[in-house]
Amino acid sequence: MAQEPRIDVEINARTVESSLTPEQVQRIASALGDPGVWFAAPPVRTGEAARPDFVWELVADKPHLGHVATGRAGVYLAEGHSALTRPLIFADGFNYGPSDLNSMWRHFNAPYEKGVPGLLDQLRALGIDVVLLGFDQRQTYIQANAGVAVTCVQRVLAERRGDSPLIVGGVSLGGLITRYALARMESERMDHQTDKYFSYDTPHLGAWIPLVLQQLAYLHEALQPRHDGAGQAELIRSPAAQQVLWGWVESESYSGQVTASSPLRKDFLDDLRRVGWFPMRPYKLGLANGTGDGLGPDLKPGTPVLDLGEGPLRLVARIQPDMGELRNVGAIGFGAPVWTSATSYVAAFDGAPGGTLDAFGRAADAMGLPIQDRFRGTCFVPSVSAIALARDPREWHADLYADLRELPKDETFLDAFCCDTGNHPHGAVSKALVEWFVEQLAGW
Numbered sequence: 062m063a064q065e066p067r068i069d070v071e072i073n074a075r076t077v078e079s080s081l082t083p084e085q086v087q088r089i090a091s092a093l094g095d096p097g098v099w100f101a102a103p104p105v106r107t108g109e110a111a112r113p114d115f116v117w118e119l120v121a122d123k124p125h126l127g128h129v130a131t132g133r134a135g136v137y138l139a140e141g142h143s144a145l146t147r148p149l150i151f152a153d154g155f156n157y158g159p160s161d162l163n164s165m166w167r168h169f170n171a172p173y174e175k176g177v178p179g180l181l182d183q184l185r186a187l188g189i190d191v192v193l194l195g196f197d198q199r200q201t202y203i204q205a206n207a208g209v210a211v212t213c214v215q216r217v218l219a220e221r222r223g224d225s226p227l228i229v230g231g232v233s234l235g236g237l238i239t240r241y242a243l244a245r246m247e248s249e250r251m252d253h254q255t256d257k258y259f260s261y262d263t264p265h266l267g268a269w270i271p272l273v274l275q276q277l278a279y280l281h282e283a284l285q286p287r288h289d290g291a292g293q294a295e296l297i298r299s300p301a302a303q304q305v306l307w308g309w310v311e312s313e314s315y316s317g318q319v320t321a322s323s324p325l326r327k328d329f330l331d332d333l334r335r336v337g338w339f340p341m342r343p344y345k346l347g348l349a350n351g352t353g354d355g356l357g358p359d360l361k362p363g364t365p366v367l368d369l370g371e372g373p374l375r376l377v378a379r380i381q382p383d384m385g386e387l388r389n390v391g392a393i394g395f396g397a398p399v400w401t402s403a404t405s406y407v408a409a410f411d412g413a414p415g416g417t418l419d420a421f422g423r424a425a426d427a428m429g430l431p432i433q434d435r436f437r438g439t440c441f442v443p444s445v446s447a448i449a450l451a452r453d454p455r456e457w458h459a460d461l462y463a464d465l466r467e468l469p470k471d472e473t474f475l476d477a478f479c480c481d482t483g484n485h486p487h488g489a490v491s492k493a494l495v496e497w498f499v500e501q502l503a504g505w
Contacts, residue, residue: 064406066308068272069316069387071401097427099278099293100270100420101157104164111166111181113193114138117216121208130205132196134213135162136220139185144222145192149184149502150213152194154233154488155268155305157296160195169232173490180495187503192217194231196238200299203238203329210242214253226256228502229343232488233442234301236263241333243340258343259498262350262416262487264442265449265474267307269410270297271439272319273378273391274420276402280313280393304329307454308407313400319407320455330454338474339449345475346501348494349447350416350487351440353465353480359435360412363388366421366436367428378421380439383409413461415443416487441487449474477501 113135121130136145151169153160170179181191194213196206210229217227231239240260246253275297282292296302303309304326308319321327339345351357360380367378373395382388387403394400422437445452445460451472452460465480479497481489 065318066320066405066407067316067318068308068310068390068402068404068407070276070314070403071398072314073397073399097293098157098291098295099274099281099427100296100418100423104161105167105171106164108167108171110163111137111170113162116162117213119194119209119212119216121205122211122215123208125202125205125208128201128205130196130198130201130209132160132194132206132209132213133162134195134216135166135193137166137181137185137191137193139188139190142188142190145190145217145220146222147188147225148190148192148217148221149228150192150194150210150217150230150239152210152231152235152239153196153199154231154235154263155301156199157291157299158199159197160199162193162195165193165195168488169490171490173492173495180490180498183495183499184502187499189228189502194235199234200296200301202300202325203234203241203304204332206238207242207245210239211246211251214242214246214255218254224254226254228257228259229253229255230257230259230261230346231263232261233263234305236260237265237305240265240339241336243343244333244337247340247342248336253340253342255340255343257346257502258340259346259348260447260449260475261348261494262442262447263347264305264446265347266443266446266452266454268305268442268446269307269413269440270302270418270420271378271381271390271411272308272310272404272407273381273402274424275310276313276315276391277378277424279310280400283313300325307410319404344477345449346498347448347473347475347478348498349444349478349480350442350485350489350491350494351414351444351447351481352484353414353444353448355414355462355464357412357414357440357462358417358438358484360409360439362409362412364436366432367425367430369428369430378424380436381407381409381411408461410443410461411439413440413443414484415440415445416447416489417441417484418487438486440484444480448478448480
C-alpha cells in the first residue's frame with residue numbers, strides 16, 4: 062500500500078515569531094521581500110488589444126455555497142460578421158483578482174512567428190467569432206465561476222445567428238471551469254449545443270506549486286502582515302488553489318498529509334464526478350505546454366535554489382526531492398534552525414515535464430537573491446495533467462514522467478491532444494500548439 066505524501070515542520074517554539082527577537086523577525090521579513098500576492102501573474106501590457114464589438118456583464122446562473130460569481134465577456138466578431146455566427150468561448154484561468162480581457166487578448170494574439178497572425182486573428186480569419194470570458198474573482202470556487210460560464214453559453218446561444226454549434230473551453234483553470242459548466246448543463250438537461258471542448262494547459266489532474274514556497278508565503282505574511290490589501294499567501298489559500306493543487310498546505314507550520322489537506326479538493330472532485338466528470342457531447346481537445354516525451358526541465362531533486370547565507374541569517378529552499386522520508390525542502394535560522402520543513406513520499410514534481418511557472422524566480426526577485434535561469438521555472442501543470450491522463454487525480458504521481466507519444470486512446474479522457482516541443486511557460490502560445498489547434502478547428 063502506497064504511503065501518503067506528507068510534510069513535517071519543526072519549530073523551536075510554538076510559533077516562529079516566539080522563537081526570535083524582534084530584530085530577527087524583521088530581518089527574515091525583509092529577506093522574504095516586499096509585500097504582495099505571491100504567484101499572481103501580472104497582466105500583459107505590451108502590444109495592441111483589439112476593441113471588442115460587444116461587452117457583456119455576466120452573473121452566474123446559480124450560487125455556489127451562497128456565492129454568486131460575476132464576470133464579463135468580450136465579443137470579437139470574425140471578419141465579415143455583423144453578429145455572432147460561429148462562436149468560440151475562451152475562458153480565463155487561475156490568477157488573483159479580476160480578469161483583464163485586454164491582457165488576455167494581447168497574450169493569446171501575440172505573434173509567435175514573424176509574419177504570421179496571432180492565434181485569435183487566425184481564428185477570426187477562419188470565420189470564428191471569439192468570445193473572451195473573464196471572471197471578477199479568478200481565485201474563487203471553480204463551481205461558482207462555472208455558473209458565469211453557463212450564463213455566457215446561454216447568452217451566446219441567444220445572440221447567435223443561425224445554428225452553428227459552439228466551441229467552448231479555456232486556458233488553465235478556465236478549462237476546468239468550462240469542463241464543469243458543460244458537464245453540469247448536461248446533467249441538468251440544459252442544451253449547450255457545443256460540439257467541441259478544448260483545454261489549454263488545464264490541470265485536469267491537478268497543478269503544483271512547490272510546497273516550500275507556499276510555506277514561505279505564509280511565513281512572510283505572518284511576520285509582515287498586510288493591513289492595506291491582500292496578503293502574500295492570499296492566492297494559495299484561495300478556494301481555487303485548494304481545489305486544484307495536488308499538494309497544498311494551510312500555514313507555515315502545518316504538518317500532515319498534503320494531498321488531502323483541504324476538503325475543498327475532495328468536494329470539488331466528488332462534485333465533478335456527480336455531474337459526469339467530463340461533458341459527453343463535445344469532441345474533447347487538449348493542449349499541453351509541456352513535452353510528451355517524458356523529459357522535464359533539468360532540475361535535480363533536492364538542489365538548493367534559494368540560499369541566503371550571508372551574516373547570521375540562513376534561509377534555504379530546495380527543489381522538491383524525489384520521494385523518500387523526511388527529505389529537507391527548506392530551513393530558516395540564525396545559527397541553529399528555528400524552522401525546518403521536510404517532505405515524505407512526495408514525487409519530484411518540480412522537474413516533471415509540463416507547463417512551467419516561474420515560482421522560484423518570482424520568490425528570488427522579491428527577496429533580491431540571485432538565481433540561475435534554469436531554476437526560475439518549475440513544473441506547474443504536468444503534461445500528464447494537461448492531457449487528462451486516465452488516472453484518479455488523488456493518486457497519479459507515479460506517471461509524472463510518462464512518455465505520452467504513443468499513448469493508447471483509452472489512457473486519456475480526451476479525444477485528441479497535442480504536447481509542445483519543449484517545457485514552456487504555463488499558458489504560453491507556441492507555433493506547435495497554435496498550428497495543431499487551428500487545424501483541429503479549420504474543418505469545423
